[in-house]
Amino acid sequence: xxxxxxxxxxxxxxxxxxxxxxxxxxxxxxxxxxxxxxxxxxxxxxxxxxxxxxxxxxxxxxxxxxxxxxxxxxxxxxxxxxxxxxxxxxxxxxxxxxxxxxxxxxxxxxxxxxxxxxxxxxxxxxxxxxxxxxxxxxxx
Amino acid sequence: xxxxxxxxxxxxxxxxxxxxxxxxxxxxxxxxxxxxxxxxxxxxxxxxxxxxxxxxxxx
Numbered sequence: 001x002x003x004x005x006x007x008x009x010x011x012x013x014x015x016x017x018x019x020x021x022x023x024x025x026x027x028x029x030x031x032x033x034x035x036x037x038x039x040x041x042x043x044x045x046x047x048x049x050x051x052x053x054x055x056x057x058x059x060x061x062x063x064x065x066x067x068x069x070x071x072x073x074x075x076x077x078x079x080x081x082x083x084x085x086x087x088x089x090x091x092x093x094x095x096x097x098x099x100x101x102x103x104x105x106x107x108x109x110x111x112x113x114x115x116x117x118x119x120x121x122x123x124x125x126x127x128x129x130x131x132x133x134x135x136x137x138x139x140x
Numbered sequence: 141x142x143x144x145x146x147x148x149x150x151x152x153x154x155x156x157x158x159x160x161x162x163x164x165x166x167x168x169x170x171x172x173x174x175x176x177x178x179x180x181x182x183x184x185x186x187x188x189x190x191x192x193x194x195x196x197x198x199x
Contacts, residue, residue: 107193108152108156110190110193111152111156111190111191113190114186114187114190114191115159115187115191117183117186117187118159118163118184118187121172121180121183121184122172122173124180125172125173125174125176125180126173128174129173129174132174
């Protein structure tokens with residue numbers, strides 16, 4: 001019953017995943033980077049991917065360029081004042097995974113049984129209120 | 141808003157949240173249309189959490 005909302009994909013699929021995203025879609029990357037005190041941290045960032053003709057152009061709208069070093073995908077440059085900069089990404093950070101929404105049924109299905117039970121409670125209380133009304137009037 | 145897919149998604153989210161708030165009030169005041177039975181209060185709290193629940197990513 002329980003299914004995860006997001007799944008990790010290998011960085012080799014970054015291009016194909018980015019091509020699937022609409023304009024201003026969310027590109028989630030898991031990045032190994034350093035925090036402000038210099039400790040290595042694993043970070044999940046959500047970049048907004050603007051319009052562009054190529055994958056590189058679209059990545060540039062959020063402020064980064066990528067570099068493939070053997071198997072690893074690294075961040076090559078981070079533009080000043082960009083979204084990526086704001087999230088503390090730095091040149092040389094290694095991207096460990098592309099995170100995409102998992103293929104799962106929409107969680108809003110759970111609202112339906114909840115609404116049904118709510119409806120039953122309303123019906124039960126309405127019936128009870130009708131039954132109580134005469135006695136309440138007498139009391140008043 | 142983050143990860144709201146479109147107008148329909150927005151309406152669903154808002155309606156669910158308003159209903160959830162309503163059920164929370166009904167549970168905490170022990171009164172929906174008339175005084176709650178104890179099991180109705182429990183059910184209302186569960187409904188409240190269920191309607192608030194499904195936030196993350198369906199885009």
